Amino acid sequence: MNRQKTFGKKIGIEKFSRVSIAKVRWERIRNLKNLEFIIDVAHLAAEERNVSRFNSNFFSKFSENDELHLPWYIILPESKIKSLFDLLVSFLYLYFAFVIPFRIGFYSHSTNEELIPHETIFEVALLIDILFNFFCAYYENSVLIYDLKLIAKKYLLNRFILDTIAIPPFYILNSNLYWLKISRVLRVNLFLRWIENSTLTKNIINDTLLKDQYTKDLFFKLLYFVQAVLITCHCIACIWYYIATLNFDTPDNTWLLGAEYPITDLYIRSLYWTAVTFSSVGYGDITPKNNGEYIYAMCIEFVGIMFFAYLMGNVSNYLSNFQLTDETANERERELERWLLMLDGFRHDKTMPQQLTMRVRDYFHGCWSKDNSYICSSDFMLKLPYALREELKEFLFNDVIKKFSIFFENMNKHLVYSLASLMKHKWIKSFETIISKGNKSIEIYFINTGSVMVGRKEVGYVTKLLSGSYFGEYSLFKVPYDFDFTAEGETSVFYFPIIDFKTWIKKCEFNYYSFALLSYKRHLYFIKEFDKTYNTTDDNEAFQDERFEEEVFNETLSPEEEDEFNILLEKIKEPEPTGCTPEEKDKLLNKIKVQAKEIDKLQKMYESDIMKIINAVELMTNGKNQAAYELLTEI
Template sequence: MIHPNSTYKRIWDLFVFICITYFAIEVPLRLVFHQKLTSGVNAWERFIQIIFGIDLILNFFTAIIRERLLIQNRKIVAKSYLKTWFLIDFLSAFPFDLFGGFFFAYFGVTDSLKILRLLRSVRVFELFKSLRMLALGADSEDRFKLLEVINPMTFRLIFFVYWTTLFAHWVACGWIHLSPEFLTDKDMFTRYIRALYWSVTTLTTIGYGDITPTTNKQTIYTMGVMILGVGIYGYVIGNIATLLSNLDISRVTFQEKLNTINSFIKYKKIPPHLANRIRSYYVNLWENKHGIDESEIWDQLPSGIKIDVSMFLHNHLISVVPFFKHAPEELKREVVLELKPAYYMKGDMIFREGDVPHNMYFLSKGHVEVIKEKTGELLATLNSGSFFGEMSLIDDSLRTATIKAGSYCDVYTLSRDAFQEILRHHPSFDKHIQEIANERKVHQSQSKHPN
């Protein structure tokens, strides 16, 4: 059985969609202008009919998805197809022109039966839905699960524009069919453009009145188009309004949060310099993270995915720390899971010289300045990918320098308590850390009492 979400099936569906669109545009034009097919066009249409026939057969051998379950039973698949799309696909693929004499003798029609190919246009919605979805995990047990690759509102707008354009084309062809005398002195292209102009102005309820019905059939047809136009116009306005309001939900949410912060600042009568720092923090948070609350997303992820994502995002950060370079992979996975995000504005003191240490820091974005508190001397500047405060994990010494944010900084912290808990699970690495701590103490003792 063919998997419905395989790459080849997606490509095939796209090709079938193009063929359906071609017929939906070409067949009405040929019928209203009574054009004869050239040998080249006839061969092309015969090829498309063969494509439709192959697609009809493939549908009997394509698995279906029901309630997130992949059904590959051929009897169930065939029964489902026969109840749904089979008749439409059959009528659109059947070569009526090859049996013209039979249909003319019994029904009095031949070429007009090609209009039945337009029935296949109703399948465009299903193909649209298929093309906007992406299969997840093609080689896993969850390969039948789908992910929307186009925002639902965007999809609705694209689909609506497609169908509205196609419908306006059909209405224009209908006007030409009901008005054989319409601009008979003009060429075919001009007649079609003017008819399409009438179709658009009528469907959009503008109706300039420069093209008006003169017969009862035209009048009834125009009234029907007007009624449909009112519905389409209302649908367009409603969808565009919804689309614009949801165009950037994260920005709207951020603005609401900023309004709440401004109310808080006003209510608490916070001084201007502090208020500006608060606003600056949230603006930088928006510019760097688009207002995403990383902790909230993190808490909702299952542990298995959380560990893998953590390793992908943070493994390069911890691997540059000397005593983590040769750490077991299991310990690294536990460490990255304990990393907590933190943000600092330019000028913020991350910690001061002489502070009691509690965390180690990994600098993901921005740069920090290492300063000697007493003299104000700039000892070093650390950039993205650097780390600092690592000795807080292995000894009790106080901070030996002040770390100041030189720009907006996106950092991750590892607490000493969390690290000590991890070491309990890895006694051999705990021994290695103790050796490093002892060597550091010896080195400090020698530096104080040189030989």
């Protein structure tokens, strides 16, 4: 009896423990579900209010004044003098890559142990290059490394030993020591690398020859490949003759068959044998005659087979990559063409005019070419390191920043590039009003081409904003404009939302006092010009044309204007309205209530199922498998 009570208590404790654990687990599940629901509601509210979400990595601190104060002896990678010296060094390595194997192969038994005058001068230049390498900064993960210890460590671990051994003229002691210079053949790529990476040639190549990045990569890979083939065949030919010189005691037992030829003919014959054997053609007119030549010929044949297999694989890979790249580059164009095709088939009774189709296509191509936001919203842009991303933005937007330098004045680089990346482009029709009197602008506009007249349509216009100017920024004060802004002719403008501008200046901690003061002065300037032109008895007032932005800087505010400006300045600091109407709030609250009821219902269902599972486990423990199975089928 006591055992039964003890067993019953034990079962009760285990049941209570299981229920407690189940409740704890359910509490965690419920918290996660509530959190997921809150996140979904927040995302929905953000999308309804057009609230942007930003990548925190995008807001690294960056100041325009953050310049590196480097020691005078540090050589920057971008130095033009260094670039020209590197060109000279690359020429020397290209020269040695062909001369050293040739001299080893064809002059190893006839070289006098004397200094070679012109090569001595070349060696001095290469020695200077070795010294420069200890003071030349380099980039690592887009960060400039200019510490002398790190520079020296990198160079000592990479090329220092081979470069240094090749400098001294050991061949004056023994002609066979000329082999110590053979490591310079490995530096033959320096010339092509200089052409590919030098700032002196990069712009010419990008602007005139290779405007497509994939074509550029393919072009340089082809050049590297051709250079590798030439230098490899050259070295094989030189070694082929060198093997023959090792058997000069028995000249009839070599591929020369005892014949004597000039050096030029010997080199041509060696190069001919290399081409025939390396390509696996094998005409048989020049054949090996001793064991050394047989072994060497077999090695070259195997290398040739592997080389051409590698070549065919790469050609196939390049062609497939080219097709894939072409498909990726034209993805948007294909989507546009499918949409145009769908429009063309929408009306069965008539066909879309070809001219209209071309206008639609040209419009989208123009938007894609000038929509900076598409470029900077790319995942590739966001994945770049900060420094490299800023450098890329400078390349993309430098011309825009220079054109609208008055607007971007006193802003740090990070803010400037971020705002430039928000710019979108559109065309304004002739005499189309961009901002109407009595309305607030929701965007800031930048005039790319054309001009915009400022005034009142019912009275007249008083001034004209030309290319490089901007307008719409006065709405930062949350007050409507007193004027109409109308395109004089067909005008090209860039624009971005004011709310995004306010978000960025807050995020970058930009002191916008000077910017706001200039905006206020510009508005006063428009008012004064209008009053001077239309609120005066003098009929000789002319239309004010081509006003420059700099005129506004020198004007001083009166006390009344100063007070008005301070009041407007406080309005900028006011938080933006949520834009949520009472109806939208009620709709959102009702939606939250419905979701809460569904969560409660789901919670009760989960609790019921958990209890059924616990009871089923207990039934199976007591051997009541049938009852447990029936209980589980109810879940």
